[in-house]
Amino acid sequence: MNLNEVQSIKFALMKKEKDVDASKADFIIYASANFKMPKKLDGLTQDLFEDFVESMYDDLIKANTAEDSDSLGLWIEYKNKKFENAITLDTLNLIKKHSTENVKAIYEFFKMTLVK
Numbered sequence: 001m002n003l004n005e006v007q008s009i010k011f012a013l014m015k016k017e018k019d020v021d022a023s024k025a026d027f028i029i030y031a032s033a034n035f036k037m038p039k040k041l042d043g044l045t046q047d048l049f050e051d052f053v054e055s056m057y058d059d060l061i062k063a064n065t066a067e068d069s070d071s072l073g074l075w076i077e078y079k080n081k082k083f084e085n086a087i088t089l090d091t092l093n094l095i096k097k098h099s100t101e102n103v104k105a106i107y108e109f110f111k112m113t114l115v116k
Contacts, residue, residue: 001042001111003046003049004037004040004043004044005008005078005079006049006076006077006078007035007036007037007077007078007079007080007105008034008036008039008076008077009034009035009049009053009074009075009077009110010032010034010035010037010054010074010075010076011031011033011056011057011060011072011073011074012030012031012032012033012072012074012075013029013030013032013060013061013064013069013072013073013080014027014028014029014030014069014070014071014072014073014075014086015027015028015030015069015070015071016070016071016088017070020080025040025086027071027086028055028091030064030069031060031063031064031069031081032073033056033059033060035056038103042075044084050104050107053104053106053107053110054106054107055102057072057106065071066107067113069089070088070089070090071087071088071089071094072086072087072088072089072092072108072109073085073086073092074086074087074109074113076110076113076114078114083113084092085112087109092104092109092115093104095108095109112116
């Protein structure tokens, strides 16, 4: 994956309202964090990008005041295409709990979203 082709990232803490169908649901967004990537970032490595995505998520969690959020939404603009996905916070925490130290659960979710 060419990280310089990521154009924007948005995370949102949400609460699931209802299932619309097998693959879609309605959510209430409580808080979000957006980042527009500069056109070219010199020296951007996979490790730096992973740390950036993790920091973005951690800052959103720390700033959240809605205690009943249960899901995380992710929107990525990559190569002029938009990708979106959602995951429960419980699932994300389980991935984190059962992963090795060098695996960042939030970055794994990021990669899963891009291959959808």
